Amino acid sequence: DAEITQSPRHKITETGRQVTLACHQTWNHNNMFWYRQDLGHGLRLIHYSYGVQDTNKGEVSDGYSVSRSNTEDLPLTLESAASSQTSVYFCASRTAKNTEAFFGQGTRLTVV
Amino acid sequence: DQQVKQNSPSLSVQEGRISILNCDYTNSMFDYFLWYKKYPAEGPTFLISISSIKDKNEDGRFTVFLNKSAKHLSLHIVPSQPGDSAVYFCAARANNAGNMLTFGGGTRLMVKP
Numbered sequence: 018d019a020e021i022t023q024s025p026r027h028k029i030t031e032t033g034r035q036v037t038l039a040c041h042q043t044w045n046h047n048n049m050f051w052y053r054q055d056l057g058h059g060l061r062l063i064h065y066s067y068g069v070q071d072t073n074k075g076e077v078s079d080g081y082s083v084s085r086s087n088t089e090d091l092p093l094t095l096e097s098a099a100s101s102q103t104s105v106y107f108c109a110s111r112t113a114k115n116t117e118a119f120f121g122q123g124t125r126l127t128v129v
Numbered sequence: 130d131q132q133v134k135q136n137s138p139s140l141s142v143q144e145g146r147i148s149i150l151n152c153d154y155t156n157s158m159f160d161y162f163l164w165y166k167k168y169p170a171e172g173p174t175f176l177i178s179i180s181s182i183k184d185k186n187e188d189g190r191f192t193v194f195l196n197k198s199a200k201h202l203s204l205h206i207v208p209s210q211p212g213d214s215a216v217y218f219c220a221a222r223a224n225n226a227g228n229m230l231t232f233g234g235g236t237r238l239m240v241k242p
Contacts, residue, residue: 021172048228057138058234059133059235060173060218060220060232061232062229062230065229067227109172115228116163116222116228117163117175117178118175118230119175120165120173121172122170123170123172
């Protein structure tokens with residue numbers, strides 16, 4: 018079955034370290050997204066991509082970057098982790114025509 | 130400034146009763162609305178949606194109502210079941226924003242047996 022997977026599921030890192038969260042989907046979806054979930058804020062868009070070599074900033078992109086070298090993967094990098102980036106991160110994907118997106122199971126990141 | 134708001138962080142309902150989750154929005158360019166359901170330690174899953182050309186969409190126990198003049202939508206679950214206990218997110222798409230979704234803060238529903 019096609020799916021979307023995130024790794025790791027849990028990560029603890031130190032302030033100032035570079036961290037990369039992986040997202041891999043096997044649906045061949047063009048559109049991929051990264052969100053963070055924080056209490057009271059719901060899901061906020063960090064970065065998104067409409068296809069290979071395409072990346073765009075979302076609502077809360079500062080301190081994050083993404084790259085899209087193939088259809089299946091959209092890794093999210095925290096250049097220099099900060100305590101404010103402690104959150105649960107969700108990757109999502111969908112076809113170009115649809116609005117509904119499929120979400121991964123999330124990565125809980127703690128920056129200490 | 131939140132364009133999509135879910136003003137009730139939590140809701141507790143007895144099994145068998147109706148659950149009503151509310152969502153308000155401010156952007157008049159929103160033309161499509163969705164509800165997602167999220168269990169702990171899982172990703173959100175799509176539940177039901179409604180286009181702005183409709184005022185009601187029903188799928189089994191779940192019905193979404195849209196009041197465009199009030200910029201308000203609601204999700205009704207009848208009858209509520211313990212398995213419905215989850216966090217529910219309202220989301221909206223603007224017709225000028227490339228299918229991008231804006232999410233509300235979520236409402237935690239607890240259905241008591």
